[in-house]
Amino acid sequence: MTALAAPSEGQSTDRLLTVEQAAALLGTTERFPRRLIAERRIAFVKLGTHVRIRESVLNAYIAESTVEPMTVRWRDGQVA
Secondary structure (H helix, E strand, O other): OOOOOOOOOOOOOOOOOHHHHHHHOOOOOOOOHHHHOOOOOOOOOOEEOOOEEEHHEEEEHHHEEEEEEEOOEEEOEOOO
């Protein structure tokens, strides 16, 4: 059995999160990340019977799902 090498300098460690940890990061119940996995909307890692989600995948999902606010312009030219 070989030992896994530690990440080299400049290489970041990307934590593998359980579904429970992913739900906590997203602020949801466990059902939501499980649905994302089932619908193949996010990438996941399958280790035997265990399912893990990379922290970077969740951060990317959050970034893609972020909706920027709009600037409302009124008829008289004022900005709200």
